[in-house]
Amino acid sequence: MAGIAPYLKLLRPYQWVKSGFVFVGLLFGHAWNDAVLIGDVLLVAAAFSLAASAVYVLNDLIDRERDREHPEKCRRPLASGAIGVTQALLLGGACIAAALALAAAVSLTALAIIIGYAALNIAYSLGLKHVVVLDVFIISAGFMLRILAGTLGVDIEPSHWLLLCGMMITLFLGFAKRYAEIAALEGGASSHRKVLEDYDPAVLDQMIGISAAGTIVSYSLYTVSAETVAMHGTTALIYTVPFVVYGIFRYLFLLHRRGGGGDPSAALLRDRHLAGAFVGWLISVVALLA
Numbered sequence: 001m002a003g004i005a006p007y008l009k010l011l012r013p014y015q016w017v018k019s020g021f022v023f024v025g026l027l028f029g030h031a032w033n034d035a036v037l038i039g040d041v042l043l044v045a046a047a048f049s050l051a052a053s054a055v056y057v058l059n060d061l062i063d064r065e066r067d068r069e070h071p072e073k074c075r076r077p078l079a080s081g082a083i084g085v086t087q088a089l090l091l092g093g094a095c096i097a098a099a100l101a102l103a104a105a106v107s108l109t110a111l112a113i114i115i116g117y118a119a120l121n122i123a124y125s126l127g128l129k130h131v132v133v134l135d136v137f138i139i140s141a142g143f144m145l146r147i148l149a150g151t152l153g154v155d156i157e158p159s160h161w162l163l164l165c166g167m168m169i170t171l172f173l174g175f176a177k178r179y180a181e182i183a184a185l186e187g188g189a190s191s192h193r194k195v196l197e198d199y200d201p202a203v204l205d206q207m208i209g210i211s212a213a214g215t216i217v218s219y220s221l222y223t224v225s226a227e228t229v230a231m232h233g234t235t236a237l238i239y240t241v242p243f244v245v246y247g248i249f250r251y252l253f254l255l256h257r258r259g260g261g262g263d264p265s266a267a268l269l270r271d272r273h274l275a276g277a278f279v280g281w282l283i284s285v286v287a288l289l290a
Contacts, residue, residue, distance in 0.1 A: 006077040012056050016049040017265045021143050025151035040106045040154045047102035047114055048146055050095045055121040057092035062125050110153030117145045132198035136174035143170040161222035168218055172211035173264045176255050179204045180262035212248050219244050236288050243281035250274050
């Protein structure tokens, strides 16, 4: 590995797809005709992408010894020795500095949310990732902060229904990730990630099932609530529910039958069914709201 490739691998730009949560407020807040607002949301999305990359650099620095014991993560630039510690620190520092500058250009609220995201992930990397259940709630909180940055950070009022739905789906993805990690490491999970020693596949299955049901129910109720119908002027959002249900069921299939679920971003980009469900949902929502 040479040149820029290891640095791109360390930054994991494919994970920037998670910044899509920033656009939830723009989509459901009917704000896509405001050019200034669109520009602000794009800046916030870029800020979160860079902040996330800085967090990945920090995690890889801290976990590089454990990553060497993982069948896939041992090929990461820091674990493999392709990038040195000093180089990684400079790269991560540049990313977080750029993220803070972009957020500050939008609003003080957006800046505060990015700072909160960074602080939360530093605490996660330094110890909270070893606290069972709380670790997944912190992962979920990172996504919730993205939604808040794309709403409160740009002066869009967030929907409580969508915040609830966002929490449930990110908890679903977080617990699925833990299940996939245990399955992939086949008995050696605790040597790679200490918290996995406290997770049991049967208990994780229950948590995944509850989170999946919560996602489907909360989104379904959002589509038919009086507040939603009044705001969007349509009762047809209920017809987007099948895309959500199919996407969740497909993810469960990948988790239990295809060894997937460890990386939601990779699953969305690689699995045609999952990508199709997301694209179908997005097109349907845009068509109905427009």
